[in-house]
Amino acid sequence: xxxxxxxxxxxxxxxxxxxxxxxxxxxxxxxxxxxxxxxxxxxxxxxxxxxxxxxxxxxxxxxxxxxxxxxxxxxxxxxxxxxxxxxxxxxxxxxxxxxxxxxxxxxxxxxxxxxxxxxxxxxxxxxxxxxxxxxxxxxxxxxxxxxxxxxxxxxxxxxxxxxxxxxxxxxxxxxxxxxxxxxxxxxxxxxxxxxxxxxxxxxxxxxxxxxxxxxxxxxxxxxxxxxxxxxxxxxxxxxxxxxxxxxxxxxxxxxxxxxxxxxxxxxxxxxxxxxxxxxxxxxxxxxxxxxxxxxxxxxxxxxxxxxxxxxxxxxxxxxxxxxxxxxxxxxxxxxxxxxxxxxxxxxxxxxxxxxxxxxxxxxxxxxxxxxxxxxxxxxxxxxxxxxxxxxxxxxxxxxxxxxxxxxxxxxxxxxxxx
Amino acid sequence: xxxxxxxxxxxxxxxxxxxxxxxxxxxxxxxxxxxxxxxxxxxxxxxxxxxxxxxxxxxxxxxxxxxxxxxxxxxxxxxxxxxxxxxxxxxxxxxxxxxxxxxxxxxxxxxxxxxxxxxxxxxxxxxxxxxxxxxxxxxxxxxxxxxxxxxxxxxxxxxxxxxxxxxxxxxxxxxxxxxxxxxxxxxxxxxxxxxxxxxxxxxxxxxxxxxxxxxxxxxxxxxxxxxxxxxxxxxxxxxxxxxxxxxxxxxxxxxxxxxxxxxxxxxxxxxxxxxxxxxxxxxxxxxxxxxxxxxxxxxxxxxxxxxxxxxxxxxxxxxxxxxxxxxxxxxxxxxxxxxxxxxxxxxxxxxx
Numbered sequence: 001x002x003x004x005x006x007x008x009x010x011x012x013x014x015x016x017x018x019x020x021x022x023x024x025x026x027x028x029x030x031x032x033x034x035x036x037x038x039x040x041x042x043x044x045x046x047x048x049x050x051x052x053x054x055x056x057x058x059x060x061x062x063x064x065x066x067x068x069x070x071x072x073x074x075x076x077x078x079x080x081x082x083x084x085x086x087x088x089x090x091x092x093x094x095x096x097x098x099x100x101x102x103x104x105x106x107x108x109x110x111x112x113x114x115x116x117x118x119x120x121x122x123x124x125x126x127x128x129x130x131x132x133x134x135x136x137x138x139x140x141x142x143x144x145x146x147x148x149x150x151x152x153x154x155x156x157x158x159x160x161x162x163x164x165x166x167x168x169x170x171x172x173x174x175x176x177x178x179x180x181x182x183x184x185x186x187x188x189x190x191x192x193x194x195x196x197x198x199x200x201x202x203x204x205x206x207x208x209x210x211x212x213x214x215x216x217x218x219x220x221x222x223x224x225x226x227x228x229x230x231x232x233x234x235x236x237x238x239x240x241x242x243x244x245x246x247x248x249x250x251x252x253x254x255x256x257x258x259x260x261x262x263x264x265x266x267x268x269x270x271x272x273x274x275x276x277x278x279x280x281x282x283x284x285x286x287x288x289x290x291x292x293x294x295x296x297x298x299x300x301x302x303x304x305x306x307x308x309x310x311x312x313x314x315x316x317x318x319x320x321x322x323x324x325x326x327x328x329x330x331x332x333x334x335x336x337x338x339x340x341x342x343x344x345x346x347x348x349x350x351x352x353x354x355x356x357x358x359x360x361x362x363x364x365x366x367x368x369x370x371x372x373x374x375x376x377x378x379x380x381x382x383x384x385x386x387x388x389x390x391x392x393x394x395x396x397x398x399x400x401x402x403x404x405x406x407x408x409x410x411x412x413x414x415x416x417x418x
Numbered sequence: 419x420x421x422x423x424x425x426x427x428x429x430x431x432x433x434x435x436x437x438x439x440x441x442x443x444x445x446x447x448x449x450x451x452x453x454x455x456x457x458x459x460x461x462x463x464x465x466x467x468x469x470x471x472x473x474x475x476x477x478x479x480x481x482x483x484x485x486x487x488x489x490x491x492x493x494x495x496x497x498x499x500x501x502x503x504x505x506x507x508x509x510x511x512x513x514x515x516x517x518x519x520x521x522x523x524x525x526x527x528x529x530x531x532x533x534x535x536x537x538x539x540x541x542x543x544x545x546x547x548x549x550x551x552x553x554x555x556x557x558x559x560x561x562x563x564x565x566x567x568x569x570x571x572x573x574x575x576x577x578x579x580x581x582x583x584x585x586x587x588x589x590x591x592x593x594x595x596x597x598x599x600x601x602x603x604x605x606x607x608x609x610x611x612x613x614x615x616x617x618x619x620x621x622x623x624x625x626x627x628x629x630x631x632x633x634x635x636x637x638x639x640x641x642x643x644x645x646x647x648x649x650x651x652x653x654x655x656x657x658x659x660x661x662x663x664x665x666x667x668x669x670x671x672x673x674x675x676x677x678x679x680x681x682x683x684x685x686x687x688x689x690x691x692x693x694x695x696x697x698x699x700x701x702x703x704x705x706x707x708x709x710x711x712x713x714x715x716x717x718x719x720x721x722x723x724x725x726x727x728x729x730x731x732x733x734x735x736x737x738x739x740x741x742x743x744x745x746x747x748x749x750x751x752x753x754x755x756x757x758x759x760x761x762x763x764x765x766x767x768x769x770x
Contacts, residue, residue, distance in 0.1 A: 105473050108515045115524045116511075118531060131472055131511070138475025144434060145425060145488060146476045148469075210434060211427030211486045260432065360690070363532070364669065365525070391433035 001338050001387055002330060006034040006043065014038075014330050014340050016093050016385065038267050038331065038338060094340060095386060099379040101139035103369035109135050110368040126157035136375065137207065142384050150213070151206040193223035204257060212395045217263070218256035226252040243273035246324070254332050260393040268331035276323045280316060287312055314356065318349035329382060336387035343381045351377050419443060420498050424479075424489030426451075426458055439479070439487055441498055449487060459485065468499060470508040473515070535668065536691060541698075544660040548653050553620075556656060560620035567616075567624075568606070575605035577627050585625075588636040589643050599650040605630070612735065613728045615642050617649035619656040632727055641707060641721035648706025654699040662692050696751040704758055718762045729755040 002014030005023070015023075023029040024046070031050075034043040113128035133149040140147045173181045197218050204216040226248040233241060247270040254266035291312070295305045322343045329341035355370035419442055426437035426449060436452035441464060449459035459481055466487075469478040477495045479487040489495065499509070514520050575582070582605060593601045600621035608614050608626025616624045623646045625639070633639045649655065666688055711718055752758075 100475075101473070108521050109473060111521060111524045111528060112511060112515050114528050118528070127508075127511075131470075134470070134472045135475065138472055141476075145427075148478060210425075210432040211429045211484075211488075212432050363529075365529070391431060393432035395430050 001037050001039065001336070002340055002385060003035060003037045005029055005036075014338075016340075018093055038333060093385075094383040095143050097140065097142045097379045097382040097384065099140055099376045101135060101372055101376070103372045106135060106372050107368045122160075123157065126153040126160055129153075129156055140379060142209075143386070143390055145210045148208045149206060150208055151202070189228070192227055193220045196223045196227050200253065200257075209259070210393075212260045212393055215258040215260075215396055216256055217258060218252060222252055222256070243277040244270045246277075247273040250324075250328055254328070258396065259334055261396045262335050262393060265333045266331055267333065268327050272327055272331070273324070276320070276327065280319055280323075283319070284312065284316060311353075314352055315345075315349055318352050319345050322348050325378065335392070337390070338385040338387070340383040340385055341378075341381055342383070343378065348374070348377055420494055420501070422479075422487070422489050422491050422494045422498070423452070424476075424487045424491070426487050427485060429484035429486065437487060439489075441501070445502075449481075459483070464498075464502065468495060470506070471496065471512045536665070540661050540664045540668075541657070541695070543664060544657045545653075547660050548656045551656065556620035559656065559659070560618045560622045563618050564604075564622060564624075571609055571611055572606040572624075573609060574607065575627055576607055577605055577630060581630065585630060585636070585639060589640060592640060592643055592647065596647050596650075599647065601647065601650065613731055615646050617646040617655060619653070619659070621650055623647070623650070628731075629728070632731060633724060634727075635720060635723075637716055637720040638724040640716065641711060641724060644710045645703045645707040645721070648703035648710075649699065651706060652699070652702050654703065658692075658695060658699065661695055662688075665691055693751055697753045700752050700758075701761075704761055708762060722759045722762045725755050725758055 001017065003017060003020045004011055004013030004015070005020070006012070020029070020035070029035065029046060031047040032045050035046055035049060036043045109131060113124075113131060116124040117128050130149065130151055130153045133151070137147040137149040170181065170184065173184065197216070197220055200218065201216040204214040207214045226245070230241060230245045230248060234245065247268065250268070250273075251266050254264050257264045291305060291308055294301060294308075322345045326341040326343055329339040332339055351373050355366070355373060358366040359370050419440060422439040422441070424437060424439065426435045427433070428435075435458070437449050437458060438452055439447065439449045439459075441447050445463045447459070447461045447464040447466075448457060450457050461481075465482060467480040469480070471477065471492060474490075474492060476488050476490050477492060479489070479495070481487075514524075577585075585605075586603065589603065593603065602622045604622060604624045606624055606626055608628050611626060611628075613629035613632045614626050615629055618624070623643070625642075629642065630639065633642075669688060707721060708718070710716075711721065
């Protein structure tokens with residue numbers, strides 16, 4: 001379980017339990033230092049934490065069972081069978097996610113996909129999608145097992161056909177009854193919650209690890225709340241609730257995702273998202289002011305300034321991807337297992353910048369290399385922090401899901417972002 | 419006999435078991451635990467669905483009871499498939515992916531097809547699509563773009579009534595002969611756009627005050643007007659909208675996923691291509707103006723003089739910024755003035 005501590009106002013972490021113990025031994029963390037782990041709801045000084053611990057029955061930090069302790073939520077009823085050897089299992093500190101794919105290798109898969117999709121007028125694109133996903137899933141592994149993408153290309157093709165026909169139908173209606181079409185397009189907004197749920201469910205149920213599938217159980221009502229209701233309020237609040245909406249959406253996605261019978265839990269707060277967005281805004285305003293005054297003082301540097309604006313855009317993108325990505329993984333828990341993401345803005349920015357320039361210069365041929373580069377960076381900075389046995393997950397009964405929702409959202413360029 | 423080591427998962431829990439599959443020469447199969455030798459699966463004839471090979475990713479052998487064997491030993495799995503004689507057509511795809519010569523061939527083919535699509539396919543498709551669009555769309559487009567421009571850039575015209583009238587009078591003839599395009603003439607103060615003129619999709623042509631003031635002869639304004647009518651005659655504004663969306667759509671389809679980083683990757687090539695399209699349209703409109711001025715005996719210098727003056731005006735505003743940066747052409751919506759003037763001064767070279 002990841003721990004955090006405060007050095008003055010600075011929040012440091014996540015660090016593992018052993019690292020924490022080390023710091024305590026080296027007196028870098030004193031009895032007065034504020035600490036917390038991802039299960040606790042507030043910061044406590046080490047002293048307070050120890051006191052609570054000693055009242056509890058269990059001596060291991062982070063595992064206290066006393067009724068007043070803020071650390072562990074009440075165990076769920078459907079918790080899988082306890083492994084008899086919980087304490088005996090040696091705690092591996094952190095297990096890195098691994099990605100074995102390479103740019104040149106993916107290029108081959110990609111170019112064949114593109115060519116065949118083109119020659120078959122798009123029909124092959126369903127198989128192409130499965131192959132692309134299989135390439136990335138299959139090359140991704142953790143704890144000795146690779147991920148697996150199981151979607152049936154025929155289902156995807158069916159979804160794509162319906163989307164295509166719908167698009168043609170809409171165009172025809174638009175041609176003859178423009179007013180009916182505009183009413184229809186407003187109505188389309190309201191299928192958004194359905195889209196979100198279907199798409200996430202299709203993806204989750206066709207993803208597996210160790211022969212156990214993931215699942216997604218979000219309801220349309222909750223999706224409507226996170227993706228529609230609060231989004232409608234954004235203009236009325238001058239965008240001030242944007243971070244809150246982001247938080248709601250991530251929470252919705254994580255807390256409704258499951259591996260086997262176990263749902264993920266999410267313990268980030270809306271404050272965390274406000275912090276990210278406000279910091280980014282602050283950085284952008286400062287650099288915008290500097291840039292503005294440079295342009296004002298030296299109008300000759302207009303071209304350089306244009307590049308500076310592109311650079312700012314890339315920076316904002318990298319900053320947001322890294323910070324929100326780290327937050328998402330660091331705040332997600334599955335059973336007692338945690339994740340740790342340690343991406344950093346500047347290295348990721350370098351990757352994104354090179355990707356952008358190279359993709360432009362090669363008219364898109366660098367694209368497969370670019371995707372592999374940024375995917376690998378993300379994966380290489382992701383760790384699983386197991387707390388006990390990884391063999392205790394149990395498969396759930398899953399319903400078949402159609403690919404339609406996933407295909408519509410692919411088509412409409414939505415990204416629910418995980 | 420073929421032996422394949424891997425990890426076995428029963429499909430009910432995530433327990434990981436190191437296992438060995440033994441495929442005997444009589445097609446019988448046994449999967450046993452690597453440590454204890456306990457038999458996990460036993461089949462008289464091998465019966466498992468084997469996942470397609472994708473690069474060097476692990477293979478999954480799916481047994482009828484829902485358990486799987488996950489192995490990285492692709493070579494042994496392929497050997498096994500060969501013995502069973504069940505490759506499936508997806509193994510053909512893998513073969514294509516691993517043939518160097520085919521990859522080179524495919525790359526060239528994709529580049530060629532892509533280039534052909536971008537240079538000929540999309541412009542042609544856009545032309546066809548635009549010809550099917552109902553008139554109401556053009557009018558809405560005019561209305562909407564004018565509303566936006568008025569809000570963001572334009573200010574109401576400050577031309578004197580007499581000046582506006584004289585310009586309108588001079589342009590009346592050409593407007594009457596081009597009634598089929600529904601030409602509507604408007605004046606606006608251009609602000610930071612300076613001396614400029616626009617043709618909106620539905621026939622609205624906007625002149626900025628700055629352009630009118632910069633003109634030294636009424637025929638110079640007429641020349642610009644013909645150029646703008648050229649845009650209308652070729653339906654450039656609407657074709658641009660359709661072409662640009664086709665382009666974005668195609669690039670999206672090509673790159674597969676719409677998530678995250680790819681959007682910035684794609685933004686720049688799309689903008690560069692859109693600029694190239696825009697320059698082609700300008701050349702077409704210039705051609706249109708050239709033809710008209712020749713048949714109506716208007717000196718071609720009216721157009722070139724005006725272009726040069728606009729260029730000088732803009733250059734002065736930029737305060738002696740270096741001009742004629744060759745590569746800047748790629749970032750421009752218009753061909754360089756030099757190129758455009760050359761067309762009118764040396765009309766023989768028009769067809770290249």
